[in-house]
Amino acid sequence: MTGKGGTHDSGHYKQFPEETGFLRRDGAWNTKYGQFFLEWYSGKLPEHGDRILTAAKATFRGTETKLSGKVAGIHWHYRTSKHGIVFNFASMEMKDGEQPEYANCSPGGFVRQVKMATKTAQGELTVENALERYDAGGYAQVLE
Incomplete structure (x- = not known):
């Protein structure tokens, strides 16, 4: 470098x-x-x-028009309230157990953190899938 x-x-x-x-x-x-x-x-x-x-x-x-800010798994500055937008977060359908062990990832933990941070910041949260899924397990995860 x-x-x-x-x-x-x-x-x-x-x-x-x-x-x-x-x-x-x-x-x-x-x-x-x-x-x-x-x-x-x-x-x-x-x-x-x-x-x-x-x-x-x-x-x-x-x-x-209501603006929505889509954040793709980015967690910095999540406690700041900017521009009065709705926080749009993807990956809601993912479960920890469905990820490869070597990836060391936790979409469930990350989603819980985002939900709590949005609540703490008194912001609005809207969600969407990161992956195209049509199964009951993915749907149940989004509802949860």
């Missing part, structure tokens, strides 16, 4: 963190540059969201 253009070893879309130079347990995220990059990036994301939502609010001002 040279500091010109971001991380160069963060992998690609469908790679697990341990398969990358930047995100693995002993990865470059734990270097001085890695910490700088993560702090910079985590600051840029809310700024970008603010710009997009400000433009959307201006576009629909005076209408009865």
Whole structure:
């Protein structure tokens, strides 16, 4: 990493963190540059969201349109109330036991955290599936 253009070893879309130079347990995220990059990036994301939502609010001002912010499994700044939008969260149909053990994931735990954070922030939550499912188990998970 040279500091010109971001991380160069963060992998690609469908790679697990341990398969990358930047995100693995002993990865470059734990270097001085890695910490700088993560702090910079985590600051840029809310700024970008603010710009997009400000433009959307201006576009629909005076209408009865209700804006919904879709957050794809992103949990930072979840306690902040921004722009009075509804928090739209995907992955509601997923269960922990349906995930591969090596992935070390917990969609159920993450969903519980998001639900509690939305309630704590006194926000509205709307949900949707991340995957196309038509089975009773997935439907029951969404209802739960």
